Amino acid sequence: MSKQTLNFQAEVAQLLHLVTHSLYSNKEIFLRELISNASDACDKLRFEALDQASLYEDAPNLEVRVAFDKDARTLTITDNGIGMSQAEAVEHLGTIAKSGTKDFMGRLSGDQKKDAQLIGQFGVGFYSGFIVADRITVESRRAGLPAAEGVRWVSAGTGDFEVETIERAARGTSVILHLREDATEYLSHWKLQQIIGKYSDHISLPILMQKETWDAEKSEYVTQDEWEAVNSASALWTRPKKDISGEQYVEFYKVISYDQEAPLAWSHNRVEGSTEYTQLLYIPAKAPADLWNRDRKAGIKLYVKRVFIMDEADALMPAYLRWVKGVVDSADLPLNVSRELLQESRDVKAIREGNTRRVLAMLEDLARKDKAPETAEGQDGVTDVVSEEDKAEQAQDAGKYTAFYAEFGAALKEGLGEDFANREKLAKLLRFASTQSDAVSVSFADYKARMKDGQKAIYYITADTLAAAKNSPQLELFRKKGIEVLLMTDRVDEWALSFLPEFDGTPLQSVAKGAVDLGELQDEDEKKAAEQAAESFKPVLEKLKASLKDKAKDVRVTTRLVDSPACLVVEDGDYSTQLARLLKSAGQKAPEVQPILEVNAEHPLVKKLDGSSHFDDLAHILFDQALLAEGGLPDDPAAYVRRVNALLA
Numbered sequence: 209m210s211k212q213t214l215n216f217q218a219e220v221a222q223l224l225h226l227v228t229h230s231l232y233s234n235k236e237i238f239l240r241e242l243i244s245n246a247s248d249a250c251d252k253l254r255f256e257a258l259d260q261a262s263l264y265e266d267a268p269n270l271e272v273r274v275a276f277d278k279d280a281r282t283l284t285i286t287d288n289g290i291g292m293s294q295a296e297a298v299e300h301l302g303t304i305a306k307s308g309t310k311d312f313m314g315r316l317s318g319d320q321k322k323d324a325q326l327i328g329q330f331g332v333g334f335y336s337g338f339i340v341a342d343r344i345t346v347e348s349r350r351a352g353l354p355a356a357e358g359v360r361w362v363s364a365g366t367g368d369f370e371v372e373t374i375e376r377a378a379r380g381t382s383v384i385l386h387l388r389e390d391a392t393e394y395l396s397h398w399k400l401q402q403i404i405g406k407y408s409d410h411i412s413l414p415i416l417m418q419k420e421t422w423d424a425e426k427s428e429y430v431t432q433d434e435w436e437a438v439n440s441a442s443a444l445w446t447r448p449k450k451d452i453s454g455e456q457y458v459e460f461y462k463v464i465s466y467d468q469e470a471p472l473a474w475s476h477n478r479v480e481g482s483t484e485y486t487q488l489l490y491i492p493a494k495a496p497a498d499l500w501n502r503d504r505k506a507g508i509k510l511y512v513k514r515v516f517i518m519d520e521a522d523a524l525m526p527a528y529l530r531w532v533k534g535v536v537d538s539a540d541l542p543l544n545v546s547r548e549l550l551q552e553s554r555d556v557k558a559i560r561e562g563n564t565r566r567v568l569a570m571l572e573d574l575a576r577k578d579k580a581p582e583t584a585e586g587q588d589g590v591t592d593v594v595s596e597e598d599k600a601e602q603a604q605d606a607g608k609y610t611a612f613y614a615e616f617g618a619a620l621k622e623g624l625g626e627d628f629a630n631r632e633k634l635a636k637l638l639r640f641a642s643t644q645s646d647a648v649s650v651s652f653a654d655y656k657a658r659m660k661d662g663q664k665a666i667y668y669i670t671a672d673t674l675a676a677a678k679n680s681p682q683l684e685l686f687r688k689k690g691i692e693v694l695l696m697t698d699r700v701d702e703w704a705l706s707f708l709p710e711f712d713g714t715p716l717q718s719v720a721k722g723a724v725d726l727g728e729l730q731d732e733d734e735k736k737a738a739e740q741a742a743e744s745f746k747p748v749l750e751k752l753k754a755s756l757k758d759k760a761k762d763v764r765v766t767t768r769l770v771d772s773p774a775c776l777v778v779e780d781g782d783y784s785t786q787l788a789r790l791l792k793s794a795g796q797k798a799p800e801v802q803p804i805l806e807v808n809a810e811h812p813l814v815k816k817l818d819g820s821s822h823f824d825d826l827a828h829i830l831f832d833q834a835l836l837a838e839g840g841l842p843d844d845p846a847a848y849v850r851r852v853n854a855l856l857a
């Protein structure tokens with residue numbers, strides 16, 4: 209191919225402009241990005257060579273070389289990975305093919321600071337070279353192609369680039385940065401080594417630089433011909449824990465997750481036994497924007513004996529833990545394992561279970577340390593023997609579980625329906641608001657410890673908002689009796705709780721389902737009075753049933769109300785009216801559930817019913833108001849307004 213000039217795809221030009229302008233304050237990341245590309249290219253070669261060993265040609269040792277030339281003002285990153293053909297260079301370096309990057313372009317706000325953060329999350333890759341270079345030359349030859357089919361790609365990072373055929377003996381790619389005037393600092397061995405140590409130490413290939421020695425005569429450092437590795441050149445997860453600093457763990461997390469914030473916790477283990485693997489799992493501090501997309505791929509990278517196999521290995525983590533990030537390196541899986549094969553493998557099942565156990569153990573640990581350690585001695589004058597070290601560790605982790613739960617708690621609940629084997633563990637990790645705490649901090653165990661003598665169930669209510677839950681008429685009797693009720697406002701709550709009939713031997717009971725039976729908590733006189741009221745109220749009930757026959761499955765007298773005239777409940781086992789609403793608004797089919805209207809025979813409005821000339825209107829108003837009180841809307845709002853107005857007039 210003779211020299212050709214081609215235009216960048218419009219989006220590339222836009223991205224380039226952004227990269228060079230927004231990322232200026234953190235210039236040095238360009239080196240991380242280019243070394244990461246070089247390392248990916250080597251991973252790709254290793255992978256393709258599994259079937260075609262000849263691709264290694266005469267250079268089986270994969271490596272990255274970083275060199276600079278002060279006089280020419282160039283910095284060159286060379287790898288002997290897969291390389292690019294001419295067509296690939298045009299495509300990969302001239303267009304943005306990745307849908308993720310396109311998605312990101314759509315989210316740009318124009319606010320430089322915010323956009324810079326976004327870019328950080330997505331990784332800008334190759335184009336970050338233009339932060340420090342006013343011209344980039346890429347020379348490459350794809351593994352397996354003849355030396356005569358090399359390619360040179362040159363661009364100044366504006367509207368276009370040039371490509372031409374070159375002769376290139378070495379397989380792989382050289383990215384040559386022609387540094388800008390203000391990027392002279394990168395023409396220094398010390399500086400480059402420092403950046404590589406910071407961002408790229410975990411890269412599993414050797415990153416080589418030419419040695420420098422002090423020349424006393426010249427009184428300056430001189431570059432030697434000999435190359436030496438400037439990174440540890442072993443994948444982070446393959447090193448012993450004691451050799452890895454907290455900072456290195458955090459840095460590695462940022463690389464694999466594109467998250468700029470440090471993770472909340474991590475766990476690094478070598479698992480031995482019938483299935484052998486290494487796991488390094490991280491709990492992020494913030495939920496990604498697409499957490500609710502259940503098709504979102506898991507954040508686990510799979511390696512087999514240190515060879516990279518695939519990103520997003522979703523078979524290695526259950527869907528409710530799709531937000532966990534990390535690496536699994538298996539010693540047993542075949543190197544040519546495909547996604548389909550993964551789904552069926554017994555080893556993979558063992559790894560998935562091992563990963564799940566590990567994540568839940570991390571969460572249990574965070575939950576245990578969530579409250580800051582108490583310094584005062586206990587009520588009985590006895591102090592726990594806690595070492596200062598333990599206390600310090602606990603203090604460091606205080607509040608992390610609360611922070612975690614605010615981000616990921618709702619996703620965790622999906623596990624109740626999905627992961628039968630860990631249901632009990634999951635139930636212990638759940639937290640709710642309650643009639644005693646607006647903060648989402650009450651565990652089932654906390655609740656049980658506060659249960660009244662004679663209380664037989666853990667009571668809860670589901671609603672759209674905390675305010676709706678707190679003010680729900682169904683709670684009135686519980687309030688009066690001082691019985692705590694858990695307030696659940698996550699969309700998944702009702703669905704998830706349907707998989708949890710009890711906690712630690714105590715049944716869970718929705719206060720909006722079934723009849724209230726407070727058992728021993730209700731005194732006998734009250735019960736008797738209610739029965740009598742129901743008896744004398746019977747004729748009115750019959751009339752109410754007739755009026756509301758199209759709306760209510762049944763009408764009955766209740767003891768659960770104190771201040772309100774009526775409320776709606778459903779039968780045990782039926783979908784609540786709230787869940788039915790949710791499903792409907794999500795466009796899903798919900799079974800038509802007719803609620804039961806419960807009325808408070810002591811309420812003046814209800815007493816007024818008997819003998820009223822507006823009986824039918826009052827009956828419908830009672831029903832519609834009960835629906836409104838729990839956040840629903842009357843089927844026919846106009847009819848409701850007409851009825852109320854008729855009574856007001």
Ligand SMILES: Nc1ncnc2c1ncn2[C@@H]1O[C@H](COP(=O)(O)OP(=O)(O)OP(=O)(O)O)[C@@H](O)[C@H]1O
Pocket residue numbers: 241245246248249287289290291292300301306330331332333334335381
């Ligand atoms: N050193 C290299 N060797 C071979 N191909 C490369 C090299 N550098 C870049 N490429 C090709 O160019 C493409 C674009 O690179 P770029 O860094 O912009 O994005 P990416 O690596 O796909 O994504 P990201 O860097 O965001 O993870 C790569 O996907 C790869 O195909």
